[in-house]
Amino acid sequence: ETGVTQSPTHLIKTRGQQVTLRCSSQSGHNTVSWYQQALGQGPQFIFQYYREEENGRGNFPPRFSGLQFPNYSSELNVNALELDDSALYLCASSLRASQETQYFGPGTRLLVL
């Protein structure tokens, strides 16, 4: 059984740029959730995708967008990067049908300069 993977592990961007982060869900999982974890804080929910549709969104502006593909992998896109977007971005997958636990990937550390 393959766990949740994320790429890249680290990324440095400048203000105003755009970034795409990727996540491969755990085998058999059809739901992917994205979280932003600022330094010294707990993760904050960005949005969730279930069977390629957005299924819930946290308090994040529209410049945070996402996709889920037929194989249930997912992308998080952030446009017009701001300094405060610097954080660890975590992806978690789950099998929604059974309301099972979310399993997390190792995260992508984004630094915006």
Added chain:
Amino acid sequence: AQTVTQSQPEMSVQEAETVTLSCTYDTSESDYYLFWYKQPPSRQMILVIRQEAYKQQNATENRFSVNFQKAAKSFSLKISDSQLGDAAMYFCAYRSGTGANNLFFGTGTRLTVIP
């Protein structure tokens, strides 16, 4: 919105001793789930233990157990026989039993294990 509070930013424990991490939450729902996740320096969030609100029995996983007090909205984690590998950030999290299954996290407790 649901809130999760962890009032202990840092805790320490001697190796082989027992430590309890506190968590309280606020919700008007009756159906929900509670979790403790561990985040070591490697950053990956690892599930430690899970509790369903409808279950009265406290969850246990080897050296880890919880004290779930539903009326008090309290969910503490007890780590017995602490090991050096238990050193990490510990996050308490809440998830609704209905709707989207996103997690609400507390701010975490940093646990240090002293040899």
